[in-house]
Amino acid sequence: MIPKKGDPTQPKNYRPITCLPAVYKILTSTISHKINNHIDNNNIMSPEQNGCRQKARGSKELLIIDNTITKQAKKRLKNISVAWIDYQKAFDSVPHSWLLEILRIYKVDHEVVELLKSLMSTWRTCLTWNKKSSSTPIKIKRGIFQGDGLSPSWFCLALNPLSNILNRAAYSYSMDSQNKVSHLFYLDDLKLFSRGQKQLEGQLELVRKFSEDIGMIFGLEKCAVVNVRRGRLAEGENVELSDGRTVPILGQEERYKYLGIQQTFGIRQQENKMETERELIRRVRRIMNTQLSAKNKMEAINIWAVPVFAYTAGILIWSKSDLEKLDRKIRSILTQYGTLHPNSAIERLYLPRKEGGRGLSNLQDIYLKEEKKIKNYFQTGITPIQKWVASQRYPSSGETSTHEPEIEDFKEILKQNWQTKPLHGRFFASLNQSDVDKLSSSTYLTQGYLFPQTEGTFLAIQDQVVPTRVYTKHIMKQQVQTTKCRLCDKAEETVQHLSSGCSTIAGTKYLGRHDNMGKVVHQSLCLREQLLPHFVPHHIYAPQTVLENETTNNIKLIPKPEFKIDRLHSRIKDSVSTFHKSGVIYSVPCSMCNEIYIGQTSQQLKKRLAQHRSDIKNPNKICALADHSRDRDHLMDYEATRVLDCERNGGKRSFLEMYHIKRHPNAMNYRRDVNHISSIYSYLIHFDQVNEGDPSRPRSVSSDGVLSDGSRSGIG
Numbered sequence: 001m002i003p004k005k006g007d008p009t010q011p012k013n014y015r016p017i018t019c020l021p022a023v024y025k026i027l028t029s030t031i032s033h034k035i036n037n038h039i040d041n042n043n044i045m046s047p048e049q050n051g052c053r054q055k056a057r058g059s060k061e062l063l064i065i066d067n068t069i070t071k072q073a074k075k076r077l078k079n080i081s082v083a084w085i086d087y088q089k090a091f092d093s094v095p096h097s098w099l100l101e102i103l104r105i106y107k108v109d110h111e112v113v114e115l116l117k118s119l120m121s122t123w124r125t126c127l128t129w130n131k132k133s134s135s136t137p138i139k140i141k142r143g144i145f146q147g148d149g150l151s152p153s154w155f156c157l158a159l160n161p162l163s164n165i166l167n168r169a170a171y172s173y174s175m176d177s178q179n180k181v182s183h184l185f186y187l188d189d190l191k192l193f194s195r196g197q198k199q200l201e202g203q204l205e206l207v208r209k210f211s212e213d214i215g216m217i218f219g220l221e222k223c224a225v226v227n228v229r230r231g232r233l234a235e236g237e238n239v240e241l242s243d244g245r246t247v248p249i250l251g252q253e254e255r256y257k258y259l260g261i262q263q264t265f266g267i268r269q270q271e272n273k274m275e276t277e278r279e280l281i282r283r284v285r286r287i288m289n290t291q292l293s294a295k296n297k298m299e300a301i302n303i304w305a306v307p308v309f310a311y312t313a314g315i316l317i318w319s320k321s322d323l324e325k326l327d328r329k330i331r332s333i334l335t336q337y338g339t340l341h342p343n344s345a346i347e348r349l350y351l352p353r354k355e356g357g358r359g360l361s362n363l364q365d366i367y368l369k370e371e372k373k374i375k376n377y378f379q380t381g382i383t384p385i386q387k388w389v390a391s392q393r394y395p396s397s398g399e400t401s402t403h404e405p406e407i408e409d410f411k412e413i414l415k416q417n418w419q420t421k422p423l424h425g426r427f428f429a430s431l432n433q434s435d436v437d438k439l440s441s442s443t444y445l446t447q448g449y450l451f452p453q454t455e456g457t458f459l460a461i462q463d464q465v466v467p468t469r470v471y472t473k474h475i476m477k478q479q480v481q482t483t484k485c486r487l488c489d490k491a492e493e494t495v496q497h498l499s500s501g502c503s504t505i506a507g508t509k510y511l512g513r514h515d516n517m518g519k520v521v522h523q524s525l526c527l528r529e530q531l532l533p534h535f536v537p538h539h540i541y542a543p544q545t546v547l548e549n550e551t552t553n554n555i556k557l558i559p560k561p562e563f564k565i566d567r568l569h570s571r572i573k574d575s576v577s578t579f580h581k582s583g584v585i586y587s588v589p590c591s592m593c594n595e596i597y598i599g600q601t602s603q604q605l606k607k608r609l610a611q612h613r614s615d616i617k618n619p620n621k622i623c624a625l626a627d628h629s630r631d632r633d634h635l636m637d638y639e640a641t642r643v644l645d646c647e648r649n650g651g652k653r654s655f656l657e658m659y660h661i662k663r664h665p666n667a668m669n670y671r672r673d674v675n676h677i678s679s680i681y682s683y684l685i686h687f688d689q690v691n692e693g694d695p696s697r698p699r700s701v702s703s704d705g706v707l708s709d710g711s712r713s714g715i716g
Helices: 022-041 058-075 096-105 110-121 151-168 197-213 269-288 294-310 320-336 346-350 363-379 384-393 410-420 425-431 452-462 469-474 495-500 503-528 605-617 624-632 650-663 679-690
Strands: 080-085 183-186 189-194 224-229 232-234 256-258 261-263 582-589 596-604 642-646
Touching (some): 022 110, 022 151, 058 080, 058 189, 096 151, 151 183, 197 224, 261 269, 269 294, 269 320, 294 363, 363 384, 363 410, 605 624
Antiparallel strands (some): 080 189, 183 189, 256 261, 582 596, 582 642
């Protein structure tokens, strides 16, 4: 049992889950096919019932018809009364005797009826609670299964006589001299139309009497009535039925949800659009919080989230700006979860994965296609009501609806936009070269085994929007001291340089990448030549030095070549850049005064500077640099950071930090930072400052007071 709505402590608010045997489903689907052919060939099903009609637009078609009727009534200032009828647990309450009788009425084959009668006599269920089942199976005497192919058609057939009764009655609403409508049916959801309340009361009485005869009951809490006078919603009284029950009238501020769309008399456009947007965004966020792969997340959005919007296309009027706003919100969520770089090519997000895209559905494209399908459906319709709707929505005078967008080949437009972009278009040009296998090159996208963040990073690199120094300066137009690579400090720091041309990581990152690819090729060859019994995941595969077998003794795979890639590069170790040094004493000048901050760190200098930036934003952090920046509203010049000394030993490094603080009179450090330095070193520091020589390090002193340059210290 699953909760539907309402108080979860009430059993009536739960619906059963039908788990039917596969053989039973196959059997009933075959029977359903035969019965549907019988219904279609003999034109049995009423055209107002759209719940199980083949090649129809289902509930969306009824909503469009309903919306067109109400719009015309408002425009022409006509009187109309409407009622919404909902049955109480309709599928669970229809009697078996009536289900069998309706098959006989419509002359379904006698053997089929007897087979279904025999099957119904075997329907049983067991109640399970706290992992315990009831000892005696419970016989099902009313209702019909929800979960097989026959049940919807059978249920619609059971209510079909009601449509015939309503159509033969004199109660209806006339759109013009040739077209009228009395009701619309979608399974058990019934909507009645009449010229006034008196006629509506007659319709309600017909429905009540038929429902009573077949043993079905109104769910009055889901029923409502509305009256319109000269195109405007009018107040009125509840409709009292002959059995004493009443159908409530819908108030001025009340809403009725008909087939998933909020209504009063007409469709509430703005309210439904806001509700659609909320539900769409909620589902996208739920998908992004899962552990699905990148491809599966995109497919989940297309399958579970996007249909919330697609259902409203053709019913609600979405402007181009509305659609662009929704698409932006979805992209913002993808960016928040690290799946999409904010500066990546938007076009790739909506292109198929086999063409280098990510396969996400675009709402504007969906809306245009759905509008086109609906227009074609009604213009080619054969029923009078379909032809009338087509004449109202799509006038034959050649004028187009004001809200109907121009339909173009969306996929080709995306490709053209991607191709013409100067930065993003470089990858498009590379991918579409004549000697490039586009499908194989997009395997990592089509197979969908990457994490969403990993896939997003790959595409950002391909689009060249990674914040390299060249990109930051020339594309983002930000001030950069130098565009040289921060690793090797030789070439311009571009994506191409970092991915394949930096000498600093040639012997590590590049070599590791090369070897990992070699492992993949090695295992593929071994499997092809039957040198390995089975596949091993690439990340744990370790090639053996020599592999051979009896059937392939003329082939030996030796994974270690005599020529190694590191011979291509210089063995001279490159100097480490300032910001990548660790175990240092450093100084950071203030850009707005002559004071400097002196500190020491065991980690890389760039990480320590990042911590300083974070400390400034946190008022709870106590640090001389942070206090100076916050109290005086000064900016530190991190780019002018200097390394004063290098020392791996922590104790020596702490002493050198105190030495440099003491030595620099304009240091902003707290005085307590040098409290632990001996007074003897204060003299040496002073002596070192006034004498010539290396001003950056203290000189040693012998036990007899002689400095390392031969002069006397004057101590003792």
